[in-house]
Amino acid sequence: MPRKINLSEKIEQLRSFHEAEGRAPSYAEMAELFGYKSKNAVYGPVKKLLQLGYLDKGSDNRVQLTTKITGSTKLLGSVQAGFPSPAEEELVDTINLDQYLVRRPEATYLLTVSGDSMIEAGIQPGDLVLVEKGGVPKQNDIVVAQLDGEWTLKYFGKDATGVYLDPANAAYTRMRPERSLSIGGIVRAVVRKYGK
Amino acid sequence: MPRKINLSEKIEQLRSFHEAEGRAPSYAEMAELFGYKSKNAVYGPVKKLLQLGYLDKGSDNRVQLTTKITGSTKLLGSVQAGFPSPAEEELVDTINLDQYLVRRPEATYLLTVSGDSMIEAGIQPGDLVLVEKGGVPKQNDIVVAQLDGEWTLKYFGKDATGVYLDPANAAYTRMRPERSLSIGGIVRAVVRKYGK
Protein backbone atom coordinates (compact mmCIF):
# COMPACT_ATOMS: atom_id res chain seq x y z
CA MET A 1 0.00 0.00 0.00
CA PRO A 2 1.42 3.43 -0.90
CA ARG A 3 2.19 5.67 2.00
CA LYS A 4 -0.19 8.52 2.66
CA ILE A 5 1.05 11.91 1.57
CA ASN A 6 -0.22 15.07 3.18
CA LEU A 7 -1.39 16.94 0.10
CA SER A 8 -3.60 19.52 1.78
CA GLU A 9 -0.62 20.77 3.75
CA LYS A 10 1.34 21.20 0.53
CA ILE A 11 -1.58 23.04 -1.07
CA GLU A 12 -1.62 25.45 1.85
CA GLN A 13 2.13 25.93 1.50
CA LEU A 14 1.71 26.65 -2.19
CA ARG A 15 -1.03 29.17 -1.34
CA SER A 16 1.19 31.07 1.05
CA PHE A 17 4.10 31.01 -1.38
CA HIS A 18 1.87 32.47 -4.06
CA GLU A 19 0.55 35.12 -1.72
CA ALA A 20 4.08 36.10 -0.72
CA GLU A 21 5.77 35.95 -4.11
CA GLY A 22 2.96 36.36 -6.59
CA ARG A 23 4.28 33.54 -8.73
CA ALA A 24 4.69 29.79 -8.89
CA PRO A 25 7.70 28.21 -7.18
CA SER A 26 10.45 26.32 -8.99
CA TYR A 27 11.23 22.71 -8.15
CA ALA A 28 14.07 23.81 -5.91
CA GLU A 29 11.79 26.25 -4.11
CA MET A 30 9.13 23.59 -3.69
CA ALA A 31 11.69 21.26 -2.16
CA GLU A 32 12.56 23.88 0.41
CA LEU A 33 8.88 24.77 0.89
CA PHE A 34 7.85 21.16 1.53
CA GLY A 35 10.87 20.39 3.67
CA TYR A 36 12.75 18.06 1.31
CA LYS A 37 16.49 18.09 0.90
CA SER A 38 16.42 17.09 -2.74
CA LYS A 39 14.31 18.79 -5.37
CA ASN A 40 13.64 15.43 -6.98
CA ALA A 41 11.50 14.49 -4.02
CA VAL A 42 8.79 16.91 -5.11
CA TYR A 43 8.19 15.17 -8.43
CA GLY A 44 5.88 12.69 -6.72
CA PRO A 45 3.57 15.18 -5.00
CA VAL A 46 3.68 17.45 -8.06
CA LYS A 47 2.46 14.62 -10.26
CA LYS A 48 -0.50 14.08 -7.98
CA LEU A 49 -1.28 17.78 -7.78
CA LEU A 50 -1.21 17.89 -11.58
CA GLN A 51 -3.73 15.05 -11.75
CA LEU A 52 -5.99 16.74 -9.20
CA GLY A 53 -5.89 20.00 -11.16
CA TYR A 54 -4.09 22.08 -8.58
CA LEU A 55 -1.07 22.51 -10.84
CA ASP A 56 -0.52 23.00 -14.55
CA LYS A 57 2.45 22.71 -16.84
CA GLY A 58 3.12 25.59 -19.18
CA SER A 59 4.90 25.66 -22.53
CA ASP A 60 8.12 26.10 -20.62
CA ASN A 61 8.28 23.17 -18.25
CA ARG A 62 7.72 25.11 -15.09
CA VAL A 63 4.71 24.38 -12.94
CA GLN A 64 1.83 26.84 -12.86
CA LEU A 65 -0.70 27.29 -10.10
CA THR A 66 -4.36 26.98 -11.03
CA THR A 67 -7.24 28.95 -9.59
CA LYS A 68 -7.80 26.08 -7.17
CA ILE A 69 -4.75 27.48 -5.42
CA THR A 70 -4.54 31.10 -6.54
CA GLY A 71 -8.26 31.85 -6.24
CA SER A 72 -9.13 34.17 -3.43
CA THR A 73 -12.45 32.83 -2.22
CA LYS A 74 -13.46 29.44 -0.96
CA LEU A 75 -16.69 28.16 -2.41
CA LEU A 76 -19.00 26.58 0.14
CA GLY A 77 -22.59 25.39 0.06
CA SER A 78 -25.72 27.38 0.71
CA VAL A 79 -26.57 29.80 3.46
CA GLN A 80 -28.85 27.25 5.08
CA ALA A 81 -25.98 24.81 5.45
CA GLY A 82 -24.06 27.41 7.37
CA PHE A 83 -20.34 27.54 7.97
CA PRO A 84 -17.99 24.66 8.44
CA SER A 85 -16.53 24.49 11.91
CA PRO A 86 -13.13 26.15 12.00
CA ALA A 87 -11.76 22.93 13.47
CA GLU A 88 -12.07 20.83 10.33
CA GLU A 89 -9.03 21.58 8.20
CA GLU A 90 -10.41 20.02 5.09
CA LEU A 91 -9.34 20.36 1.51
CA VAL A 92 -11.26 23.38 0.28
CA ASP A 93 -10.78 24.61 -3.27
CA THR A 94 -10.67 28.29 -4.00
CA ILE A 95 -12.16 29.90 -7.06
CA ASN A 96 -11.46 32.99 -9.05
CA LEU A 97 -14.39 35.35 -9.47
CA ASP A 98 -13.06 36.82 -12.71
CA GLN A 99 -12.75 33.44 -14.31
CA TYR A 100 -16.14 32.44 -12.96
CA LEU A 101 -17.95 35.48 -14.30
CA VAL A 102 -16.07 36.53 -17.42
CA ARG A 103 -16.28 34.48 -20.56
CA ARG A 104 -14.78 36.86 -23.12
CA PRO A 105 -12.33 39.17 -21.33
CA GLU A 106 -11.62 41.30 -24.37
CA ALA A 107 -15.31 42.18 -24.75
CA THR A 108 -16.29 42.53 -21.11
CA TYR A 109 -16.71 45.84 -19.34
CA LEU A 110 -17.79 46.99 -15.91
CA LEU A 111 -20.31 49.80 -15.61
CA THR A 112 -21.77 51.52 -12.56
CA VAL A 113 -25.56 51.55 -12.39
CA SER A 114 -27.33 54.84 -11.94
CA GLY A 115 -31.09 55.06 -11.71
CA ASP A 116 -33.64 52.65 -10.32
CA SER A 117 -35.27 51.34 -13.47
CA MET A 118 -34.15 47.76 -12.69
CA ILE A 119 -34.72 47.86 -8.94
CA GLU A 120 -37.24 44.99 -8.97
CA ALA A 121 -34.69 42.79 -10.70
CA GLY A 122 -32.39 43.28 -7.76
CA ILE A 123 -30.20 45.83 -9.54
CA GLN A 124 -29.74 48.94 -7.43
CA PRO A 125 -28.10 52.29 -8.08
CA GLY A 126 -24.39 51.97 -7.36
CA ASP A 127 -24.22 48.31 -8.33
CA LEU A 128 -21.70 47.21 -10.92
CA VAL A 129 -22.92 45.42 -14.01
CA LEU A 130 -20.62 43.18 -15.99
CA VAL A 131 -21.49 43.80 -19.62
CA GLU A 132 -20.44 41.74 -22.60
CA LYS A 133 -20.33 43.51 -25.94
CA GLY A 134 -21.11 42.02 -29.27
CA GLY A 135 -23.56 39.24 -28.49
CA VAL A 136 -27.14 38.86 -29.69
CA PRO A 137 -29.59 39.44 -26.82
CA LYS A 138 -32.21 36.81 -26.13
CA GLN A 139 -35.72 37.36 -24.81
CA ASN A 140 -35.62 38.83 -21.29
CA ASP A 141 -31.88 39.36 -21.28
CA ILE A 142 -30.91 42.53 -19.45
CA VAL A 143 -29.15 44.86 -21.85
CA VAL A 144 -27.44 48.21 -21.91
CA ALA A 145 -29.31 50.01 -24.65
CA GLN A 146 -29.26 53.41 -26.24
CA LEU A 147 -32.90 54.26 -26.80
CA ASP A 148 -33.55 57.50 -28.68
CA GLY A 149 -30.21 58.91 -27.57
CA GLU A 150 -30.06 57.89 -23.95
CA TRP A 151 -28.28 54.91 -22.40
CA THR A 152 -30.35 52.76 -20.04
CA LEU A 153 -30.52 49.35 -18.44
CA LYS A 154 -33.59 47.33 -19.44
CA TYR A 155 -35.04 43.92 -20.14
CA PHE A 156 -34.81 43.15 -23.84
CA GLY A 157 -37.79 41.69 -25.64
CA LYS A 158 -39.31 41.13 -29.05
CA ASP A 159 -42.90 40.56 -30.14
CA ALA A 160 -45.06 40.88 -33.25
CA THR A 161 -44.79 44.67 -33.17
CA GLY A 162 -41.03 44.64 -32.87
CA VAL A 163 -38.37 45.20 -30.27
CA TYR A 164 -39.25 46.62 -26.87
CA LEU A 165 -37.48 47.40 -23.60
CA ASP A 166 -39.05 46.67 -20.23
CA PRO A 167 -37.98 48.28 -16.96
CA ALA A 168 -38.10 46.33 -13.72
CA ASN A 169 -39.87 49.09 -11.88
CA ALA A 170 -43.63 49.51 -11.69
CA ALA A 171 -43.17 53.28 -11.89
CA TYR A 172 -41.94 53.01 -15.47
CA THR A 173 -43.52 51.52 -18.56
CA ARG A 174 -42.51 49.52 -21.59
CA MET A 175 -40.65 51.48 -24.23
CA ARG A 176 -40.30 50.99 -27.96
CA PRO A 177 -37.67 52.73 -30.06
CA GLU A 178 -39.03 55.66 -32.08
CA ARG A 179 -35.95 56.32 -34.13
CA SER A 180 -32.88 54.38 -33.16
CA LEU A 181 -32.04 51.53 -30.85
CA SER A 182 -28.54 50.27 -30.32
CA ILE A 183 -27.57 47.53 -27.91
CA GLY A 184 -24.36 48.31 -26.08
CA GLY A 185 -24.08 44.89 -24.53
CA ILE A 186 -25.70 42.15 -22.52
CA VAL A 187 -25.55 42.12 -18.74
CA ARG A 188 -23.87 38.86 -17.68
CA ALA A 189 -23.52 39.53 -13.97
CA VAL A 190 -24.23 42.01 -11.21
CA VAL A 191 -21.77 42.84 -8.46
CA ARG A 192 -22.60 44.79 -5.34
CA LYS A 193 -19.94 45.73 -2.82
CA TYR A 194 -20.87 46.83 0.69
CA GLY A 195 -18.84 49.27 2.71
CA LYS A 196 -16.54 51.90 1.29
CA MET B 1 13.83 64.95 -27.47
CA PRO B 2 13.44 61.22 -26.73
CA ARG B 3 11.81 59.20 -29.42
CA LYS B 4 8.23 58.12 -28.84
CA ILE B 5 7.77 54.52 -27.83
CA ASN B 6 4.51 52.70 -28.48
CA LEU B 7 3.72 51.41 -24.99
CA SER B 8 0.04 50.58 -25.46
CA GLU B 9 0.97 48.16 -28.22
CA LYS B 10 3.40 46.42 -25.89
CA ILE B 11 0.76 46.25 -23.17
CA GLU B 12 -1.58 44.53 -25.59
CA GLN B 13 1.18 42.12 -26.57
CA LEU B 14 1.79 41.32 -22.92
CA ARG B 15 -1.94 40.74 -22.43
CA SER B 16 -2.09 38.23 -25.25
CA PHE B 17 1.06 36.49 -24.06
CA HIS B 18 -0.45 36.14 -20.61
CA GLU B 19 -3.71 34.84 -22.02
CA ALA B 20 -1.87 32.25 -24.12
CA GLU B 21 0.75 31.14 -21.62
CA GLY B 22 -0.75 32.01 -18.25
CA ARG B 23 2.53 33.45 -17.05
CA ALA B 24 4.86 36.40 -17.45
CA PRO B 25 7.40 36.33 -20.28
CA SER B 26 11.16 36.27 -19.80
CA TYR B 27 13.34 39.00 -21.24
CA ALA B 28 14.15 36.81 -24.22
CA GLU B 29 10.46 36.15 -24.81
CA MET B 30 9.66 39.84 -24.53
CA ALA B 31 12.32 40.61 -27.12
CA GLU B 32 10.67 38.22 -29.53
CA LEU B 33 7.20 39.48 -28.56
CA PHE B 34 8.08 43.12 -29.18
CA GLY B 35 10.08 42.41 -32.32
CA TYR B 36 13.58 43.09 -31.04
CA LYS B 37 16.60 41.05 -32.01
CA SER B 38 18.37 41.54 -28.70
CA LYS B 39 16.79 40.96 -25.32
CA ASN B 40 18.65 43.96 -23.96
CA ALA B 41 16.44 46.20 -26.06
CA VAL B 42 13.46 45.48 -23.80
CA TYR B 43 15.12 46.92 -20.69
CA GLY B 44 14.03 50.40 -21.74
CA PRO B 45 10.32 49.72 -22.24
CA VAL B 46 10.28 47.43 -19.19
CA LYS B 47 11.62 50.22 -17.01
CA LYS B 48 8.81 52.50 -18.14
CA LEU B 49 6.18 49.80 -17.64
CA LEU B 50 7.54 49.25 -14.13
CA GLN B 51 7.14 52.95 -13.38
CA LEU B 52 3.61 52.99 -14.74
CA GLY B 53 2.64 49.99 -12.61
CA TYR B 54 2.02 47.54 -15.41
CA LEU B 55 4.94 45.36 -14.35
CA ASP B 56 6.43 44.25 -11.06
CA LYS B 57 9.72 42.71 -10.04
CA GLY B 58 9.59 39.66 -7.80
CA SER B 59 12.13 38.30 -5.35
CA ASP B 60 13.71 36.46 -8.22
CA ASN B 61 14.49 39.10 -10.79
CA ARG B 62 11.89 38.08 -13.31
CA VAL B 63 9.17 40.52 -14.27
CA GLN B 64 5.63 39.96 -13.06
CA LEU B 65 2.43 41.21 -14.65
CA THR B 66 0.11 43.29 -12.50
CA THR B 67 -3.68 43.30 -12.59
CA LYS B 68 -3.49 46.27 -14.93
CA ILE B 69 -2.50 43.66 -17.51
CA THR B 70 -3.83 40.39 -16.17
CA GLY B 71 -7.23 41.71 -15.01
CA SER B 72 -10.10 40.47 -17.05
CA THR B 73 -12.52 43.38 -17.07
CA LYS B 74 -12.17 46.94 -18.17
CA LEU B 75 -13.67 49.44 -15.78
CA LEU B 76 -15.71 52.15 -17.47
CA GLY B 77 -18.03 54.88 -16.24
CA SER B 78 -21.73 54.70 -15.53
CA VAL B 79 -24.54 53.25 -17.59
CA GLN B 80 -25.74 56.71 -18.52
CA ALA B 81 -22.40 57.55 -20.08
CA GLY B 82 -22.74 54.55 -22.35
CA PHE B 83 -20.03 52.71 -24.19
CA PRO B 84 -16.90 54.15 -25.69
CA SER B 85 -16.84 53.97 -29.44
CA PRO B 86 -15.03 50.85 -30.60
CA ALA B 87 -12.87 53.08 -32.78
CA GLU B 88 -10.89 54.68 -29.99
CA GLU B 89 -8.04 52.32 -29.18
CA GLU B 90 -7.15 54.01 -25.97
CA LEU B 91 -5.11 52.75 -23.05
CA VAL B 92 -7.69 51.11 -20.80
CA ASP B 93 -6.58 49.45 -17.59
CA THR B 94 -8.14 46.21 -16.53
CA ILE B 95 -9.11 45.30 -12.99
CA ASN B 96 -9.38 42.11 -11.07
CA LEU B 97 -12.73 41.45 -9.42
CA ASP B 98 -11.24 39.24 -6.72
CA GLN B 99 -8.80 41.88 -5.68
CA TYR B 100 -11.55 44.50 -5.81
CA LEU B 101 -13.97 42.57 -3.64
CA VAL B 102 -11.86 40.47 -1.31
CA ARG B 103 -9.93 42.07 1.50
CA ARG B 104 -8.96 39.02 3.56
CA PRO B 105 -8.73 36.00 1.26
CA GLU B 106 -8.08 33.52 4.04
CA ALA B 107 -11.33 34.47 5.79
CA THR B 108 -13.60 34.98 2.79
CA TYR B 109 -16.14 32.45 1.61
CA LEU B 110 -18.76 32.28 -1.09
CA LEU B 111 -22.24 31.02 -0.21
CA THR B 112 -25.28 30.46 -2.36
CA VAL B 113 -28.41 32.24 -1.17
CA SER B 114 -31.56 30.22 -0.64
CA GLY B 115 -34.78 31.83 0.47
CA ASP B 116 -36.18 35.27 -0.13
CA SER B 117 -35.74 36.90 3.27
CA MET B 118 -33.43 39.57 1.84
CA ILE B 119 -35.27 40.12 -1.44
CA GLU B 120 -35.95 43.80 -0.78
CA ALA B 121 -32.24 44.39 -0.28
CA GLY B 122 -31.67 43.15 -3.80
CA ILE B 123 -30.45 39.72 -2.71
CA GLN B 124 -32.30 36.97 -4.54
CA PRO B 125 -32.33 33.19 -4.21
CA GLY B 126 -29.43 31.79 -6.20
CA ASP B 127 -27.24 34.84 -5.72
CA LEU B 128 -23.77 34.37 -4.30
CA VAL B 129 -22.82 36.24 -1.18
CA LEU B 130 -19.21 36.95 -0.36
CA VAL B 131 -18.90 36.48 3.38
CA GLU B 132 -16.02 37.51 5.59
CA LYS B 133 -15.58 35.60 8.81
CA GLY B 134 -14.30 36.97 12.05
CA GLY B 135 -15.27 40.63 11.95
CA VAL B 136 -17.55 42.52 14.30
CA PRO B 137 -20.82 43.43 12.56
CA LYS B 138 -21.95 47.03 12.63
CA GLN B 139 -25.52 48.32 12.72
CA ASN B 140 -27.38 47.30 9.53
CA ASP B 141 -24.60 45.08 8.23
CA ILE B 142 -25.95 42.03 6.46
CA VAL B 143 -24.77 38.93 8.29
CA VAL B 144 -24.95 35.16 8.04
CA ALA B 145 -26.34 34.22 11.44
CA GLN B 146 -27.33 31.05 13.21
CA LEU B 147 -30.46 31.96 15.13
CA ASP B 148 -31.81 29.24 17.40
CA GLY B 149 -30.20 26.55 15.31
CA GLU B 150 -30.91 27.71 11.78
CA TRP B 151 -28.61 29.64 9.42
CA THR B 152 -30.12 32.71 7.77
CA LEU B 153 -29.21 35.93 6.02
CA LYS B 154 -30.39 39.06 7.86
CA TYR B 155 -29.70 42.66 8.73
CA PHE B 156 -27.84 42.89 12.01
CA GLY B 157 -28.93 45.40 14.63
CA LYS B 158 -28.69 46.28 18.30
CA ASP B 159 -30.95 48.36 20.54
CA ALA B 160 -31.72 48.80 24.24
CA THR B 161 -33.31 45.34 24.40
CA GLY B 162 -30.36 43.62 22.80
CA VAL B 163 -29.39 42.15 19.46
CA TYR B 164 -31.98 41.62 16.73
CA LEU B 165 -32.07 40.42 13.15
CA ASP B 166 -34.19 42.12 10.49
CA PRO B 167 -35.25 40.53 7.22
CA ALA B 168 -35.57 42.59 4.06
CA ASN B 169 -38.98 41.17 3.24
CA ALA B 170 -42.29 42.59 4.46
CA ALA B 171 -43.61 39.05 4.82
CA TYR B 172 -41.20 38.36 7.67
CA THR B 173 -40.67 40.12 10.98
CA ARG B 174 -37.83 41.13 13.27
CA MET B 175 -36.32 38.27 15.23
CA ARG B 176 -34.49 38.17 18.53
CA PRO B 177 -32.43 35.21 19.70
CA GLU B 178 -34.20 33.08 22.32
CA ARG B 179 -31.30 30.86 23.19
CA SER B 180 -28.25 31.27 21.04
CA LEU B 181 -27.05 33.59 18.32
CA SER B 182 -23.82 33.10 16.46
CA ILE B 183 -22.61 35.28 13.62
CA GLY B 184 -21.03 33.27 10.83
CA GLY B 185 -19.74 36.27 8.98
CA ILE B 186 -20.48 39.63 7.43
CA VAL B 187 -21.67 39.94 3.85
CA ARG B 188 -19.16 42.09 1.97
CA ALA B 189 -20.51 41.69 -1.53
CA VAL B 190 -23.23 40.11 -3.62
CA VAL B 191 -22.62 38.47 -6.99
CA ARG B 192 -25.32 37.44 -9.42
CA LYS B 193 -24.52 35.60 -12.63
CA TYR B 194 -27.02 35.40 -15.46
CA GLY B 195 -27.27 32.49 -17.82
CA LYS B 196 -26.10 29.00 -17.06
Add this chain to the structure above:
DNA sequence: CTTGTTACTGTACGATCGTTCACTTACATA
Protein backbone atom coordinates in the same frame (compact mmCIF):
# COMPACT_ATOMS: atom_id res chain seq x y z
C1' DC C 1 29.80 67.42 -42.55
C1' DT C 2 30.81 66.46 -37.23
C1' DT C 3 29.18 65.60 -32.61
C1' DG C 4 26.44 63.74 -28.90
C1' DT C 5 22.81 61.04 -27.26
C1' DT C 6 19.77 57.31 -27.43
C1' DA C 7 18.15 52.83 -29.27
C1' DC C 8 19.50 48.65 -30.38
C1' DT C 9 22.71 44.51 -31.37
C1' DG C 10 25.77 40.72 -30.13
C1' DT C 11 28.50 38.21 -26.99
C1' DA C 12 29.77 36.56 -22.68
C1' DC C 13 29.16 35.40 -17.66
C1' DG C 14 27.59 33.01 -13.42
C1' DA C 15 23.31 31.36 -11.56
C1' DT C 16 19.35 28.75 -11.72
C1' DC C 17 16.18 26.17 -14.40
C1' DG C 18 14.01 21.13 -15.24
C1' DT C 19 15.45 16.62 -15.96
C1' DT C 20 18.11 12.28 -15.63
C1' DC C 21 20.62 8.65 -13.32
C1' DA C 22 22.60 5.92 -9.63
C1' DC C 23 22.13 5.26 -4.99
C1' DT C 24 20.33 5.11 -0.12
C1' DT C 25 16.66 5.04 3.19
C1' DA C 26 12.11 3.82 4.97
C1' DC C 27 8.57 0.69 5.62
C1' DA C 28 4.72 -2.78 4.65
C1' DT C 29 4.36 -7.55 3.70
C1' DA C 30 5.76 -12.11 3.91
Add this chain to the structure above:
DNA sequence: TATGTAAGTGAACGATCGTACAGTAACAAG
Protein backbone atom coordinates in the same frame (compact mmCIF):
# COMPACT_ATOMS: atom_id res chain seq x y z
C1' DT D 1 14.11 -11.69 10.03
C1' DA D 2 14.34 -11.18 4.94
C1' DT D 3 12.34 -9.03 0.73
C1' DG D 4 10.31 -5.80 -2.46
C1' DT D 5 8.46 -1.37 -3.44
C1' DA D 6 8.26 3.38 -2.99
C1' DA D 7 10.31 7.71 -1.12
C1' DG D 8 13.98 10.49 -0.75
C1' DT D 9 19.12 11.89 -1.59
C1' DG D 10 22.92 13.73 -4.19
C1' DA D 11 25.47 14.73 -8.23
C1' DA D 12 25.55 15.85 -13.01
C1' DC D 13 23.73 17.49 -17.68
C1' DG D 14 22.46 20.93 -21.20
C1' DA D 15 19.32 24.88 -21.52
C1' DT D 16 17.70 29.17 -20.20
C1' DC D 17 17.59 32.72 -16.91
C1' DG D 18 18.89 37.96 -15.83
C1' DT D 19 22.69 40.96 -16.20
C1' DA D 20 26.88 43.33 -17.90
C1' DC D 21 29.80 45.22 -21.36
C1' DA D 22 31.46 46.69 -25.79
C1' DG D 23 30.10 48.07 -30.05
C1' DT D 24 26.92 49.61 -33.91
C1' DA D 25 22.92 52.17 -35.98
C1' DA D 26 19.74 55.96 -35.96
C1' DC D 27 18.91 60.59 -35.51
C1' DA D 28 18.75 65.49 -33.73
C1' DA D 29 21.53 69.63 -33.11
C1' DG D 30 25.29 72.32 -34.42
